[in-house]
Amino acid sequence: MSYKTIIGLEIHSELSTNSKIFCSCTTEYGGDPNTHCCPICLGLPGSLPVLNEKVVEYGIKAGLAFNSNIANHTKMDRKNYYYPDLVKGYQISQYDKPLCEGGYIEVDTENGKKKINLTRIHIEEDTGKSIHSKDGGTLLDYNRAGVPLIEIVSEPDMNSPEEAKQFLEKLKSVLQYIEVSDCKMEEGSLRCDVNINIVDEETGKKSTITEIKNLNSFKSAVKAMEFEQKRHIELLEKGEDTVRETRRYDDLKGETISMRTKEDASDYRYFPEPDIVDMEISNEWIENIRKSLPELPEDKMNRFIKQYDLPEYDAEVLTASKNLALFYEDTVSHSVDFKTASNLIMGDILRRLKDEDMEVEDMRFSSKEFADLIKIIDSGKISNKIGKKVLREMFEEGKDPNKIVKEKGLIQINDEGEIEKIVDETLDENPESIEDYKNGKDRALGFLVGQVMKKTRGKANPGIVNKLISKKLNS
Numbered sequence: 001m002s003y004k005t006i007i008g009l010e011i012h013s014e015l016s017t018n019s020k021i022f023c024s025c026t027t028e029y030g031g032d033p034n035t036h037c038c039p040i041c042l043g044l045p046g047s048l049p050v051l052n053e054k055v056v057e058y059g060i061k062a063g064l065a066f067n068s069n070i071a072n073h074t075k076m077d078r079k080n081y082y083y084p085d086l087v088k089g090y091q092i093s094q095y096d097k098p099l100c101e102g103g104y105i106e107v108d109t110e111n112g113k114k115k116i117n118l119t120r121i122h123i124e125e126d127t128g129k130s131i132h133s134k135d136g137g138t139l140l141d142y143n144r145a146g147v148p149l150i151e152i153v154s155e156p157d158m159n160s161p162e163e164a165k166q167f168l169e170k171l172k173s174v175l176q177y178i179e180v181s182d183c184k185m186e187e188g189s190l191r192c193d194v195n196i197n198i199v200d201e202e203t204g205k206k207s208t209i210t211e212i213k214n215l216n217s218f219k220s221a222v223k224a225m226e227f228e229q230k231r232h233i234e235l236l237e238k239g240e241d242t243v244r245e246t247r248r249y250d251d252l253k254g255e256t257i258s259m260r261t262k263e264d265a266s267d268y269r270y271f272p273e274p275d276i277v278d279m280e281i282s283n284e285w286i287e288n289i290r291k292s293l294p295e296l297p298e299d300k301m302n303r304f305i306k307q308y309d310l311p312e313y314d315a316e317v318l319t320a321s322k323n324l325a326l327f328y329e330d331t332v333s334h335s336v337d338f339k340t341a342s343n344l345i346m347g348d349i350l351r352r353l354k355d356e357d358m359e360v361e362d363m364r365f366s367s368k369e370f371a372d373l374i375k376i377i378d379s380g381k382i383s384n385k386i387g388k389k390v391l392r393e394m395f396e397e398g399k400d401p402n403k404i405v406k407e408k409g410l411i412q413i414n415d416e417g418e419i420e421k422i423v424d425e426t427l428d429e430n431p432e433s434i435e436d437y438k439n440g441k442d443r444a445l446g447f448l449v450g451q452v453m454k455k456t457r458g459k460a461n462p463g464i465v466n467k468l469i470s471k472k473l474n475s
Helices: 055-063 160-177 217-236 283-292 297-308 312-319 322-332 338-356 367-378 384-397 401-407 414-429 433-438 442-453 462-473
Strands: 003-015 075-078 088-092 104-109 112-125 129-133 138-141 148-154 190-200 210-215 245-252 255-261
Touching: 003 160, 003 217, 003 462, 055 112, 055 160, 055 217, 055 442, 075 217, 088 112, 088 217, 088 384, 104 160, 112 160, 112 401, 112 414, 160 190, 160 217, 160 322, 160 462, 190 217, 210 255, 245 401, 297 312, 297 322, 312 322, 322 338, 322 367, 338 384, 367 384, 367 401, 384 401, 414 433, 414 442, 414 462, 433 442
Parallel strands: 210 245
Antiparallel strands: 003 148, 003 190, 075 088, 104 112, 112 148, 129 138, 190 210, 245 255
């Protein structure tokens, strides 16, 4: 049987404004519980919300970056539902007149570029946060209530968890480039809901759409989609169907769990927010915001290919993160080889950042110091292998590479006479390896080279070592 997966995403991204969407309370993350909120955050009687203009500006900025149409007339609505972390019993959001409509994000597939269409982008307020204690109680922190969000809703155009992952990565990258959100998933700044179902391509039978709520890492999102994909197919093959429901993903169990039946829009009893007037957005304001947009990831990638003669893969990796792209450009501005810098960043630096769960801006050395390391390697003062060792020290100590090389005595030995003495000593100590080589075991050559490098603590020029040992073994 052949099945087609259908995935649509809803992404909530907190905006990086200094104050909340309807009051002057700070949006700063953390703080003691219930210290960043006021009567407006809680919707207490007599309090009136005042819309933060910066929130509208950031929403328009995101819409323009994703090729959406910006509305000239829009309004806020009340979405009525009650949860403990939404104390006033309704959320101020947008319903039938969102700030942005349409737009798209392109992802790469086996068949080339694929356009994932957006339905809308609207602005709304975040809710508070429930904290469940070990004794079974629930504590409520309203510091997050009223933090501004944009909700980005895609069309169900994705057909695999991999496509959805790419969509999320590109969306996050663009939001960070235009600096409307820090997208810190660990702090809840970027969260996504997944809508997924399956179609039997032979019979046309579809499973019922299920929703997975509040996924706060791309890894969890992919695993949740993979689990649901499998669950839907298994039920269809048994002649059963899924039910219209909202589920959550349990990271520890690696499975989704039912939370509640899924609501329809009518269940929320939307109506126009009576305390906020409708918004009229001029074309002049939209164009001014368009002019303020920075170079976006795709444009930067194409420029890197052209300006630095990089392969498309390198350019895509380097421009996926704004800060990584800046680090690369700052590095090569110090007159180092474009490709060497790219290789070291994509290899050693990204691997170390991943292992340490760090961001590029957290590194303890500057792009100038990294460029100095490349120059030392290129000059032949240290080998590539020693260069990697120096880079490790830079990560750990944040020291200048020239100081590390000097203090550790790591300068490469290029003196052929000095290396020849160590080669002779090594050959005298390993007659069996010489015999093995003469009997056709080429690996013996590598072993002998390794022994010389070990004796010199990696400082001997490997090219000279190879040349001298080969010459002596073949003489």
